[in-house]
Amino acid sequence: GAVVSQHPSWVICKSGTSVKIECRSLDFQATTMFWYRQFPKQSLMLMATSNEGSKATYEQGVEKDKFLINHASLTLSTLTVTSAHPEDSSFYICSASGTGGWGTQYFGPGTRLLVL
Amino acid sequence: QKEVEQDPGPLSVPEGAIVSLNCTYSNSAFQYFMWYRQYSRKGPELLMYTYSSGNKEDGRFTAQVDKSSKYISLFIRDSQPSDSATYLCAMSLTGGGNKLTFGTGTQLKVEL
Numbered sequence: 001g002a003v004v005s006q007h008p009s010w011v012i013c014k015s016g017t018s019v020k021i022e023c024r025s026l027d028f029q030a031t032t033m034f035w036y037r038q039f040p041k042q043s044l045m046l047m048a049t050s051n052e053g054s055k056a057t058y059e060q061g062v063e064k065d066k067f068l069i070n071h072a073s074l075t076l077s078t079l080t081v082t083s084a085h086p087e088d089s090s091f092y093i094c095s096a097s098g099t100g101g102w103g104t105q106y107f108g109p110g111t112r113l114l115v116l
Numbered sequence: 117q118k119e120v121e122q123d124p125g126p127l128s129v130p131e132g133a134i135v136s137l138n139c140t141y142s143n144s145a146f147q148y149f150m151w152y153r154q155y156s157r158k159g160p161e162l163l164m165y166t167y168s169s170g171n172k173e174d175g176r177f178t179a180q181v182d183k184s185s186k187y188i189s190l191f192i193r194d195s196q197p198s199d200s201a202t203y204l205c206a207m208s209l210t211g212g213g214n215k216l217t218f219g220t221g222t223q224l225k226v227e228l
Contacts, residue, residue: 004159006159032213032214034215034216041124042220043122043204043218043219043220043221044160044204044218046215046216049215091157093159093160095159097212097213097214098213104150104162104165104212104213105162105212105213105216106162107152107159107160107161107162108159109158109159110157110158110159112157
């Protein structure tokens with residue numbers, strides 16, 4: 001149980017385009033979803049937290065207009081990287097929690113983004 | 117100073133060895149402690165989850181939390197090549213389903 005999927009698993013795009021990444025909880029309802037980014041040989045950095053039906057809460061330093069997060073249902077959250085630039089190239093990972101604060105986060109397999 | 121410190125390694129051990137992985141932290145308000153395993157180019161996988169101080173065992177894995185020293189450990193017994201991965205400690209103020217603060221991860225290689 002507790003499977004989280006991400007799509008696409010990797011994407012290459014041109015500078016200036018927008019990219020949407022989907023995160024789905026397959027066998028549980030995710031009240032909270034988290035978006036992280038991870039650079040090579042570095043740890044996960046939390047970008048934002050989203051609760052179903054609410055606006056996302058962004059971490060300090062993360063541009064909310066550049067990284068648009070939508071959590072429209074209890075099984076789906078999307079991250080859109082708008083006007084992507086090469087410095088946005090990274091590994092983006094989502095996680096989902098279905099039991100509120102007392103539970104655990106289950107991570108997706110990640111999406112590798114390369115902006116040319 | 118980072119909130120959570122973890123030796124990045126790499127740590128190389130022979131098959132069958134006992135592995136000790138550690139993290140220290142500065143925020144005494146952390147109550148929930150987790151260990152995740154991450155294979156290359158994959159998402160993290162939860163291994164252990166503990167609340168407050170004490171020990172927890174699950175198969176070959178043992179997690180220890182010493183809140184007085186702000187120090188957590190993960191022990192892996194009878195290590196296998198399949199254990200080769202990056203191990204991330206994570207902690208939270210209010211539960212594993214809320215904001216996690218991660219260590220940088222320790223890269224482990226178990227050699228035949």
